[in-house]
Amino acid sequence: MLPSSTVENYLKALYQAESSRTGKTLVPMGQLATAVGVAPGTATTMVKALAESGLVDYEPYVGVRLSSAGAKLAALVLRRHRLVEQFLVEVMGMSWAEVHEDAEQLEHVVSDRLVERMDAMLGHPSVDPHGDPIPTADGTIVAPDYGSLLTCPLTVTVTVTRVTDQDASFLRFLEKQDLKPGHALEVEARDSAADSVQLRTASGRQITIGTQAASKVLVQESS
Amino acid sequence: MLPSSTVENYLKALYQAESSRTGKTLVPMGQLATAVGVAPGTATTMVKALAESGLVDYEPYVGVRLSSAGAKLAALVLRRHRLVEQFLVEVMGMSWAEVHEDAEQLEHVVSDRLVERMDAMLGHPSVDPHGDPIPTADGTIVAPDYGSLLTCPLTVTVTVTRVTDQDASFLRFLEKQDLKPGHALEVEARDSAADSVQLRTASGRQITIGTQAASKVLVQESS
């Protein structure tokens, strides 16, 4: 039985929750419920069904984790989502700020045929417009472990590699400030009292953003 | 409330059932149920709900017909379906024989934004790869009323304009025989005893097909 859109959404949310988590701790129910956008009790019910199908491991009152079968399925959903986003930007000329919602629906219906065609047309990209890594067709994912504007070294040129937030207005803001993946900049200073980070772009412009925002912009030291 | 995929499928099936029907007779339940692929009782239940929502007019034991609101919605589903098919063929390079299944899913999730972008990218096509007319964004549809290989004049050059069957193997057959929309040919003879129609393509090749098949190939006299 092929997974429903609902099941795919739970697995994908779980995959992403596990990724943004230190160690191999289980994901607590509440977090999963929030991520999926559902009441806590609903998540419990669903997770029990997923455990029954062997897609997750579930420990009552502790949390839940993807099984290897579940992880593979989740990676394939993520592959579809990200290839669709890359396609919508590169081929359809849509903005990186507005493709997420479309991909959120399309990820459940694009056929393997269509996905592989998009992949080929795009030249087998390794990342999507937000820098998120695109899993391969067999469910393998290579996710370099970048630092953020909060953790990278100061006064050193870095390149934006990934943005871990899909909020359209945030993405539009980054675009306007030349902070899309690929752009170079350096972190001039951090002020924990002011809760801010001061940046200077390649063009010399200076920008100050909050630490919450800074933590969502991942970078790599320019080589 | 936006219509579910299920509702969209019922409306679309009804629209198509009405089109292939002489006069403004109501569509009988059984036919709708078959078209949607559901048990008769299921169709009855659904149609009552649709009537409640004002999308159809329902006369028990007689049949059902789209209201103007229902017809408009159906036309928009058809627009999405057909634009997607055209897109998959023209942009993605897929075969006209295999796009229907993909479109059947995509028609329910492509956003207005995406649809209009595809439409623009395709140069606002008036028909899809099968010659089916593409409704405009306001739900208007212009469907010229073509004859078929069964009804067109004999020994006169005609051009294929439309194929009213989505079966992949039938479409592959037509393609191999140069009977895709746009190709010219003439009907040499019809043999009602043999239940067959004899054609000659522009390249001079002679083909004999059954009347069932012939009725599904619509043509226009070449001007």
Place this chain on the structure above:
DNA sequence: CTTTATATTTTGAGTTGTCAAAACGAAACT
């Protein structure tokens, strides 16, 4: 005008996914 055949509707039940609110377990405070 009856009887029979056919199409349609009703009924009863099941599946999937959801919520609100009550019950409960584990952990944190006093």
Place this chain on the structure above:
DNA sequence: AGTTTCGTTTTGACAACTCAAAATATAAAG
């Protein structure tokens, strides 16, 4: 330990969609 707090699970209910099979209406045939 006793108690409050917080997250989690259970319970009861509901919405959307579906089927099989019984009941019924309509149409056709005798």
